[in-house]
Amino acid sequence: MSTLTKQDTFSSLFTAAPKNFESVRKLAEESFLAQDIPAPKAEEYKFTNIGKKLEQSIVNYSAALPIEVTIDQVKSALFEGFEGNVLVFSNGKFLPELSSSIESVEISLISAKPELALGTIAKPGKDAFTALNQATFEDGIFISVPKKTQIEKPILLLSFNQANQGQVIQPRVWIEAGDFSEVTFLDQSISLGESSYFLNKVVEVKGGINTQIRYYRLQNEGKNVIEVSNFETDIQQDARFTSVNISLSGDLVRNNLTLNLLGSNSEGNMYGIYLLNGKTHVDNHTNVDHTIPHAESNELYKGILADQSRGVFNGKIFVRQDAQKTNAFQQNNNILLSEEAIVNTKPQLEIWADDVKCSHGCTVGQLDEEALFYLQARGIDKVQAKGLLLYAFAGEVLEKIEEESFHNYCVSLIQERLGSKF
Structure with a gap:
């Protein structure tokens, strides 16, 4: 070719x-x-x-x-x-x-x-x-x-x-x-x-x-x-x-x-959920640029990956020299449901100011087996229990949607995908 x-x-x-x-x-x-x-x-x-x-x-x-x-x-x-x-x-x-x-x-x-x-x-x-x-x-x-x-x-x-x-x-x-x-x-x-x-x-x-x-x-x-x-x-x-x-x-x-x-006292919030199966590949690249003092940013992205899917998260926070009193927080959490699923995550901070509060982090893991056993012990079948745990993981992002009908629609789609509907 x-x-x-x-x-x-x-x-x-x-x-x-x-x-x-x-x-x-x-x-x-x-x-x-x-x-x-x-x-x-x-x-x-x-x-x-x-x-x-x-x-x-x-x-x-x-x-x-x-x-x-x-x-x-x-x-x-x-x-x-x-x-x-x-x-x-x-x-x-x-x-x-x-x-x-x-x-x-x-x-x-x-x-x-x-x-x-x-x-x-x-x-x-x-x-x-x-x-x-x-x-x-x-x-x-x-x-x-x-x-x-x-x-x-x-x-x-x-x-x-x-x-x-x-x-x-x-x-x-x-x-x-x-x-x-x-x-x-x-x-x-x-x-x-x-x-x-x-x-x-x-x-x-x-x-x-x-x-x-x-x-x-x-x-x-x-x-x-x-x-x-x-x-x-x-x-x-x-x-x-x-x-x-x-x-x-x-x-x-x-x-x-x-x-x-x-501008000062501005606030930026960036949230995301990627729920992937098959061979779907999703790459989220985010950039937050703090240029002025007294501004805040919050960022939370979560991924649930099954089959041979692949997720990428690369988040950058820039805090310029004049941007004192900046608060900036970034987190990326992932759950892998298959040995063939892959996630590459790279949260980054570049800070040129000295009076700031900034943090970033990432996690990659599997479903909590103890929590899964706990739900099963209370009469919930394994598929339903797994779906409920995964929905709870995704829910932290979904709750950021303030428009009720769209929130409910997205919840329905994700519950259907995860098998967490009662």
Whole structure:
């Protein structure tokens, strides 16, 4: 098999790229060509050989065209008890005719915002796939919450994806929340079909002073989907940002999540659960950058891995020299249910300030046999007891989801997977 090259594989995407944001696209293309598809020796992709996976699955990429989505499909996709706003997408394209009109919130296509500072939060120079998205994405969605506005109902970003093997879907999302605003986003993608396509998503979030932003994401793509997600957030003074990322399915999934704390008394919370079976490979790379004194970050990721699945966690916390009085905490815990399951975990701290409270740690182990025996001794069969223990392990992350209907939906999915439902 010939070696994968960036020019050959993605040439059709560059050729067909829209002309809007031409200078921004050109810089991103140059950045992508300079970085190349990450090689096995690339430190940031050390345990995730995405170049090999792309080469095995796909020879030449072309952009996936939108598919028809009906109102009945949208309704059937909504989880029980959901009462909120819905923004619908087809292969990354925003469908306003099937979407809610949200009072006080500005929603438009990115192409209608030529002044938008694309790539100033999720910078193309940081990751090759961010650069690829910026250079070649068709269009995206711009969401702006005005100052002093509280959006009481959650906003669901509901994506329907269906593509042929060798096609790429590139969603692009820009979210900004004005000072003293509050908003909750739910993010769910639904795969229609079982083909192997490449989903390359970029989300940029800009939070103002004293904003409250919550972003909950469920990754449950088809088992043959290759996905890279670059999600980056800037928050300012007195702001609070919370993300929960739940990964359940896919062939290879790489999540790059970066949080930049740019103001004093800001708080960032990043939580995740990856529940893997088969040969699913999920790699979570997180970065928290403390740049200003008196800020706090909390990070907890948990993994449950069965069969021949593989999980990767690489979390970095940066505390800059001026960021005194920083509190930063990071933990990654994993349970392996099979001798063939593998996890690679690497929590990291880089501290240049001296008046801080920071900690990090990781654990990799198996199910507690004593606890399992205890439950069985009280009349619970082994499968049910095992499921209950695993759900208790995952529950610490799930309880961070404050939106009730989405929380209940995710709980139901995980309980069903673990066999912990009564």
